Amino acid sequence: MSWNRIAFTLLLAFGLSTAAGHAKELMKISEDELIVSALLYDEYGAYESSYQIYKRLYDDTGAEIYLFKEATSALMARNHIAESIKRLKIWDKKHPNRIEVRRLLIPLYLTIRQVKNATNEAEYLLEQSTDPVDLDLASNSFLYAGNFKRALKLLAKVYEKAPREEVLLRMVEIMDQFTDERQKAIQLLETHRRMNIVSNDVYIKLLTLYQKEKDADGILETYKAMYRQDNDQQFLTRIIDVYMYKRDVxxxxxxxxxxxxxxxxxxxxxxxxxxxxxALNLADKFYKADKDSRWIAEKGVLLFENAEDKNDKKMIAEVVAYLEQAIDQGVDDSIYLNYYGYTLIDKEVDVQKGIKIIEEALLQQPENTYYLDSLAWGYYKVRECSKAYRLMKRVVEEEGLQEEEIIKHWNAIRECK
Incomplete structure (x- = not known):
């Protein structure tokens, strides 16, 4: 018979019967069958049912293992806590100094918020054991009692013997929230991550602490470590964001x-x-890779910006040629239209053509003050002073006189006759 079928049969026998019928069935079933049933209930998380079986087994046999199992099921079910404590204390009087009792009484007392009793049991446990598991368990009592230094000291001993990530994270939480040792917590986490492959929980905690400390460099290095470990592009984006926050281009x-x-x-x-x-080298590389005409327009812009002499006629002719080629090939982004049109106007290559191209750019973004500035400059060049003044006045009202080029244009247009 398969295990699933056994499980189904036992669930029918024990899970679907009435309370009276259930008790009657228990009287008929052997100890071995009861043990199997209890284990099955444990596996499925039916701790109330396993509690009843272990309780019956202990009452019938007096075997300590069943008492401990009974208390464990009560703890998992969060039910019958007081009764389990009472039964354990009775057994403890007959069999003093059994460490298993301490290990059960501590979480049972904490479940019903009897913190003083839990800490008393923790003290007894620490007299009997220095095992990391017991130190960890005892620390919970002191944590609940608000004795954070004592809890932290015990967890430090646990971590020293077994440097597990979950213990470290608990220590760090206490240091951050209760003992005002945030810098020490950061040091512990940094040391741990450099010596181990760690989960994102460690990195997230580090990021949280660095944010609280307003430590941009710490945040940056943490994201770099995460990126090295996982090669996830979202971490690369965060790295660039932090560089920009630091203004470290x-x-x-x-x-x-x-x-x-x-x-x-x-x-x-x-x-x-x-x-x-x-940038020009990369634009060439991108164009070779995808043949997107936008890179031709970009090359025209970059060529002008990179020139030492902005009035070099040969350079201007190349810039115009690149921009014209890109537009002829279908590039119609208003940014490039404005750049092309303004170049034609400012360098007096073809002012009237430049005005028409700026007007095309303004069809896409009619409120763009940079484009309006370009058009005003075009009108100025052809001596349409009234049109130039109206447009430039609007630009100045919206942008102010902060940029050198706007100041230059405004001063010239106001003198236009």
Whole structure:
């Protein structure tokens, strides 16, 4: 007969009967059959049922194992706690100094919030044992009692003998919340993670502590460790976010140059820093890879920004050629239209054409003050002073006079006759 079928049969025998019938059945079944039934109930989490069987077995046989099993089932069921404590105490008087009783009484007392009794039992347990399991168990009593230093001291001994992650996390929680030892907690976590492969729970706790300490460098190094361990792109994103929070563009660039997995972000950082020659190299690389005409437009922009002499006619002709090629191939983003149109206007390559292109950009973003500034400058170049003034006045009212180019345009247009 299969185990599942045995389980089903026993569940029918014990789980579906009435209370009276259940008691009657227990009278007829052998000790071995009762043990199997109790174990089965334990496996399925039916602790109330296993409690009744172990209780009967202990009453019938007086064997200590059944008393301990009875108390364990009561603890798991969170029921019959007071009765289990009473029965254990009676047995303890007859068989003093049994460590198994201490191990059961502590959690039973804590379950019904009798913390003083739990700590008394913990003291007895510590007199009898230095086993890490017992130190761990005793620490719970002192933690409930608010004796955080004592609980932490016991957990430190447990961790020293068996450096398990879950023990460390409990220690760290106490140090963070109750004993004002956050920096020491960070040190413990950092030492542990450097010596072990750890779960995300350790990293998350580290991040929480570093955030509380407002330690951006600690957060950054933690995300780097997480990225090295899991190679998850979300951690890479967080790394860049922290670099930006620190305003450390150079650090972000150095990291991405070594990592080589997000050259798209690296490209934007090169532009933000003004390293246009490196950005140009990447734009060429991207275009070779995907043949997207946007990179042609980007190359035109970068070529102009990278030039030392912004009035170099040969350079301007190349910029115009790149932008015109990109637009002819279907690139119609208003950003590139504005850049192209403004270049034609400002460098007086073809002002009227530049005005028309800016007007196309404004169809996409009619309220964009940068585009309105470009159009005003175009009107100024062809001496349509009234139109230029109305547009530029609007730009100044919205943007103020913070940017050098706006100041230059505003001063010139106000003098326009």
């Amino acid at each position: 150079d650090g972000a660039i150095a990291f991405l140059e070594a990592d080589k997995s997000r050259e798209d972000i690296l490209y934007e950082l090169y532009k933000a820093k003004g390293d246009f020659s490196k």
